[in-house]
Amino acid sequence: MTNKVVDRIPLILEEFTPYRLNKAAETISRRFSSQYREQYGLTRPEWRTLATLGQFGAQTATAIGLHSSMHKTKVSRAVFSLEQRRWLKRRRDEADRRTEHLELTAAGLKAYEHLAKLAYDFEADLFARLGEHGTRDLKAGLTALETYYGQYAAVTSTDDD
Amino acid sequence: MTNKVVDRIPLILEEFTPYRLNKAAETISRRFSSQYREQYGLTRPEWRTLATLGQFGAQTATAIGLHSSMHKTKVSRAVFSLEQRRWLKRRRDEADRRTEHLELTAAGLKAYEHLAKLAYDFEADLFARLGEHGTRDLKAGLTALETYYGQYAAVTSTDDD
DNA sequence: AAAATATCGTCACAAATGCAACTAAATTGA
DNA sequence: TCAATTTAGTTGCATTTGTGACGATATTTT
Numbered sequence: 001m002t003n004k005v006v007d008r009i010p011l012i013l014e015e016f017t018p019y020r021l022n023k024a025a026e027t028i029s030r031r032f033s034s035q036y037r038e039q040y041g042l043t044r045p046e047w048r049t050l051a052t053l054g055q056f057g058a059q060t061a062t063a064i065g066l067h068s069s070m071h072k073t074k075v076s077r078a079v080f081s082l083e084q085r086r087w088l089k090r091r092r093d094e095a096d097r098r099t100e101h102l103e104l105t106a107a108g109l110k111a112y113e114h115l116a117k118l119a120y121d122f123e124a125d126l127f128a129r130l131g132e133h134g135t136r137d138l139k140a141g142l143t144a145l146e147t148y149y150g151q152y153a154a155v156t157s158t159d160d161d
Numbered sequence: 162m163t164n165k166v167v168d169r170i171p172l173i174l175e176e177f178t179p180y181r182l183n184k185a186a187e188t189i190s191r192r193f194s195s196q197y198r199e200q201y202g203l204t205r206p207e208w209r210t211l212a213t214l215g216q217f218g219a220q221t222a223t224a225i226g227l228h229s230s231m232h233k234t235k236v237s238r239a240v241f242s243l244e245q246r247r248w249l250k251r252r253r254d255e256a257d258r259r260t261e262h263l264e265l266t267a268a269g270l271k272a273y274e275h276l277a278k279l280a281y282d283f284e285a286d287l288f289a290r291l292g293e294h295g296t297r298d299l300k301a302g303l304t305a306l307e308t309y310y311g312q313y314a315a316v317t318s319t320d321d322d
Numbered sequence: 323a324a325a326a327t328a329t330c331g332t333c334a335c336a337a338a339t340g341c342a343a344c345t346a347a348a349t350t351g352a
Numbered sequence: 353t354c355a356a357t358t359t360a361g362t363t364g365c366a367t368t369t370g371t372g373a374c375g376a377t378a379t380t381t382t
Contacts, residue, residue, distance in 0.1 A: 009281075010215065010216050010277070011212060011215065011216060011277035011280050011281065012216060013209070013212050013213060013216060013228065013229060014228075016212075016280060016284060017189075017284050017287060017288075017299070017300070017303070018186075018189050018190055018193045018280075018283070018284070018287075019209075019229075020303045020307070021182075021185060021186040021189055021190075021303065022186045022189075022190050023230050024182060024186070024303055024306045024307065024310075025179075025182040025183045025185070025186035025187075026186075026230075027306075027310045028178075028179050028182055028183075028306070028310075029179055029182075029183050031310075032179045043338080045338095048174070048180075051172060051174050051177075052174060054171065054172065055171050055172060055173060055174060060360080060361095061360075061361060062359085062360065062361080067174065067175070068174060068180075069184050069187075071339085071340070071341095072360080072361070072362090073339080073340070073341085073361090073362080073363085074338095074339075074340090075361090076361060076362060076363090077338090077339095077362090079361095080362090096347080096348070096359095096360085097346080097347060097348085097360095098346065098347045098348070098359065098360040098361070099347095099359090099360060099361085100360085100361080116171065116172035119172050119177060119179075120170070120172065122179070123177060123178050123179070126178060126309075127178075129309045130305045130306065130309055131305070133301075133305070134301070134302065134304075134305025134306075134308075134309075135305075136298075137297075137298045137299075137301035137302040137305060138178070138298075138301075138302030138303075138305060138306065139178070139302070140294075140295070140298035140299075140302070141295065141298040141299030141300070141301070141302040141303070142178075142181045142182065142185055142299075142302070143295075144291045144292065144294070144295025144296075144298060144299060145185045145188075145189070145291065145295070145299065146181070146185065147295075148287075148290045148291055148295070149185075149188045149189070149192075204368085206368095221330080221331095222330075222331065223329085223330065223331085232369085232370070232371095233330085233331070233332090234331090234332080234333090234369080234370075234371085235368095235369080235370090236331090237331060237332060237333090238332095238368090238369095240331095241332090257329095257330085257377080257378070258330095258376080258377060258378085259329065259330040259331070259376065259377045259378070260329090260330060260331085260377095261330085261331080323382100324381100324382090325380100325381085325382080326379100326380080326381070326382090327378100327379080327380070327381085328377105328378080328379070328380085329376100329377085329378075329379090330375105330376085330377080330378095331374105331375095331376090331377105332373105332374080332375090332376105333372105333373085333374080333375105334371105334372095334373085334374095335370105335371085335372090335373100336369100336370090336371085336372105337368105337369080337370080337371095338367105338368080338369070338370090339366105339367080339368070339369085340365105340366090340367080340368095341364105341365090341366085341367100342363105342364090342365090342366105343362105343363085343364085343365100344361105344362080344363075344364095345360100345361090345362085345363100346359100346360085346361090346362105347358100347359085347360080347361105348357100348358080348359075348360095349356100349357080349358070349359090350355100350356080350357070350358085351354100351355095351356085351357095352353100352354095352355090352356100
């Protein structure tokens with residue numbers, strides 16, 4: 001049962017889809033993250049937190065984590081760090097005092113807008129380089145993956161741009 | 162020059178390609194890595210090292226890193242760990258004594274063959290779930306990405322399968 | 323053939339991460 | 353109404369990672 005013919009075929013790492021996907025994600029992320037890292041010294045969790053608040057306005061830490069697929073400790077640390085920069089402020093919810101609503105300050109919003117612009121430009125440049133077909137394939141492939149794993153319980157949570 | 166109309170469009174994180182790509186890669190990797198983690202307690206760098214040696218036979222640490230996109234310290238640690246398990250042995254190159262050739266032992270080869278089989282099955286299952294179109298799109302999208310960034314100097318090196 | 327430079331692999335240290343335990347507050351339910 | 357459970361967010365600790373420096377060897381330059 002174990003020794004089929006297929007056992008003999010060697011595994012070619014650079015053709016193995018999980019490996020390819022990981023490498024592609026890392027390469028692209030690295031390129032993009034260098035922008036916010038070099039210009040603002042932001043980490044990825046910080047960038048994601050900023051992006052989520054910029055997109056939705058005030059949010060709780062839990063909501064940020066859910067939306068941006070980050071573990072709550074990452075969110076907690078990112079929030080702390082953005083608070084130090086005076087890019088966001090906390091507001092305790094008086095109805096449920098466990099919760100705090102997080103909101104960008106004017107400075108935070110300004111940084112967000114700049115970074116959102118960089119993100120757009122980055123993506124536009126990527127699409128231009130991939131070409132029409134490459135872009136369509138990539139998007140469709142990602143959509144297929146999302147459909148697939150979206151059906152399974154979103155058990156885990158982690159990070160990364 | 163900075164305030165175009167496009168500046169007003171909010172960035173939608175879950176539609177942003179680098180984010181989607183990262184999340185997809187993480188989700189898939191997590192599923193796959195749970196197999197070698199649970200069954201053998203292997204880390205990702207260890208799995209990649211094993212896979213590279215299984216694919217090519219004896220290799221130097223540097224070659225493994227190049228092939229599997231891992232930083233040399235990761236390779237060094239993975240090699241040490243696999244050596245502890247007696248899954249590989251080192252052989253000093255007498256012509257160039259800085260280098261060592263790494264080779265799987267019988268036990269290492271056996272583990273490799275089992276894991277390669279798991280990898281195949283995992284990929285086959287993924288493709289089945291993605292469907293014919295989803296699979297083709299994903300592969301084509303990855304190929305497009307690889308073509309794109311393959312042209313740029315492979316400056317960095319890291320990990321993660 | 324010496325000196326300068328580059329490469330191989332390892333190690334020490336600092337930063338980032340994940341996990342589990344924790345405090346505080348809210349909710350459930352007996 | 354009060355004990356048990358759940359939820360929000362933080363913190364401590366152990367593990368993993370990246371960086372830079374290092375010793376050893378090889379190669380290149382002068």
